[in-house]
Each structure stands twice: as C-alpha cells, then as structure tokens.
Amino acid sequence: AQSVTQLGSHVSVSEGALVLLRCNYSSSVPPYLFWYVQYPNQGLQLLLKYTSAATLVKGINGFEAEFKKSETSFHLTKPSAHMSDAAEYFCSGGTSYGKLTFGQGTILTVHP
Amino acid sequence: DTGVSQNPRHKITKRGQNVTFRCDPISEHNRLYWYRQTLGQGPEFLTYFQNEAQLEKSRLLSDRFSAERPKGSFSTLEIQRTEQGDSAMYLCASSLGRGQYTGELFFGEGSRLTVL
Numbered sequence: 001a002q003s004v005t006q007l008g009s010h011v012s013v014s015e016g017a018l019v020l021l022r023c024n025y026s027s028s029v030p031p032y033l034f035w036y037v038q039y040p041n042q043g044l045q046l047l048l049k050y051t052s053a054a055t056l057v058k059g060i061n062g063f064e065a066e067f068k069k070s071e072t073s074f075h076l077t078k079p080s081a082h083m084s085d086a087a088e089y090f091c092s093g094g095t096s097y098g099k100l101t102f103g104q105g106t107i108l109t110v111h112p
Numbered sequence: 113d114t115g116v117s118q119n120p121r122h123k124i125t126k127r128g129q130n131v132t133f134r135c136d137p138i139s140e141h142n143r144l145y146w147y148r149q150t151l152g153q154g155p156e157f158l159t160y161f162q163n164e165a166q167l168e169k170s171r172l173l174s175d176r177f178s179a180e181r182p183k184g185s186f187s188t189l190e191i192q193r194t195e196q197g198d199s200a201m202y203l204c205a206s207s208l209g210r211g212q213y214t215g216e217l218f219f220g221e222g223s224r225l226t227v228l
Contacts, residue, residue: 004154009152031215032215034215036219041221041224042221042222043203043219043220043222044155044203044205044219045219046216046217049215049216051215090154090155092154094215094217096213097143097160097162097167097210097213098143098145098160098205098207098213098217099157099160099168100147100155100157100217101157102154102155102156103154104152104153104154105152105153105154
C-alpha cells in the first residue's frame with residue numbers, strides 16, 4: 001500500500017529564510033505526487049503536482065518541489081519565506097483515479 | 113466556477129444522533145470524493161463516486177456511514193448513531209473523470225463534526 005511520510009510535524013523559519021519541508025513516499029512510485037496547503041478552518045489548496053513530465057515542479061506562491069526517485073523524496077522548498085506562508089502543508093501520493101494518501105502534515109511557522 | 117460547496121460547515125451533535133453532510137461538486141466534475149481529517153492528522157480517504165456509482169469504500173467507512181450521490185450531482189454523507197470518535201472534519205473533493213483526469217482534486221472547505 002502507498003504510504004507518505006513527512007519528516008517534522010513543525011518547522012519554524014524566519015521571514016526571508018529558506019523553507020524546506022520534507023516528504024518521502026513508499027518505494028512504489030505513485031502516478032502523482034502533490035503538495036497541498038491548508039489554512040486554519042479551510043479546505044486544502046493545491047500548491048503543485050508531479051506527473052512524471054519533469055522532476056522539478058514549480059507551483060504557486062513561489063514554491064517548488066523536486067522528485068528524486070533514488071531517494072524516494074519529494075521535498076518542498078521556497079527560497080524566501082513570507083509571513084503569509086504560515087499554514088499546514090500536506091504531501092500526498094495519488095492514484096490514476098484520484099485516491100490520495102496523505103502524510104501527517106507539517107505546520108510551518110514564520111517569524112518576523 | 114463556484115468551487116466545491118459543503119454544508120453545514122459546523123455541526124455539533126449528541127452521541128447517538130444521526131447527522132448528514134452535503135457536498136455540491138464543481139458542475140462539470142463527474143468524480144466526487146469524501147475524506148476525513150482528525151486533529152493533527154492528514155486527510156484519510158473514505159470513498160469515491162464516478163457519476164452516481166460508488167466505486168471504492170475505505171475500511172474506515174463502517175456500516176454506520178453511508179454515502180450517496182443520486183443522479184451523479186451532489187452527494188450526501190450520513191453518519192448514524194454518532195460516536196465521539198466520529199468527531200472530525202469531513203472533506204469533499206471533486207475532479208474530472210476518466211480520460212480527463214489531470215491529477216487535481218478540488219476540495220471544499222469541509223464540514224466539522226463535534227460529537228458530545
């Protein structure tokens with residue numbers, strides 16, 4: 001069965017610093033990999049998705065993620081954090097019909 | 113495109129009562145999904161529909177849970193004889209279907225259930 005692991009339930013950075021949120025998936029590569037963001041009391045918003053077209057995926061709000069098959073990783077990065085990036089981030093793997101398996105989530109805190 | 117709509121947004125009920133949540137997907141989407149999210153966890157898949165057909169159900173969906181999607185439009189998720197462990201956010205999502213699926217699910221804002 002597909003599994004997704006996010007390393008670190010909380011990440012804290014200073015405004016302007018690099019953001020790195022880690023995600024590893026089980027050895028069977030799913031057709032799709034995603035990063036979603038969730039703000040308090042809201043639904044999930046898609047940040048970016050990997051569909052095998054390119055290993056470096058660019059998303060919204062300056063985020064990007066790199067698919068590394070050898071490391072079974074799909075880490076999310078942003079060069080410079082903004083206060084508005086504070087939220088919970090979820091990595092997920094998806095089947096060809098939309099069933100998603102989510103990681104446990106990482107809460108990002110941005111300090112001024 | 114008005115997005116995925118869920119209601120009610122919040123529901124507080126007493127243990128043993130029945131509750132029903134409704135989801136209206138994006139109009140041209142023929143796939144609809146239900147997920148459950150408990151505090152501090154990622155969402156977990158419950159079930160999904162292709163048009164009106166329920167094609168997969170998770171083992172999390174006990175016999176107290178039933179989901180329907182009559183006529184392939186809106187969907188309802190009913191929980192009978194609620195238990196405190198049912199307290200969670202219930203998320204609905206929709207997507208394009210077979211042959212058109214782009215890998216993207218569009219999520220509603222969720223229905224939060226609190227069972228006292």
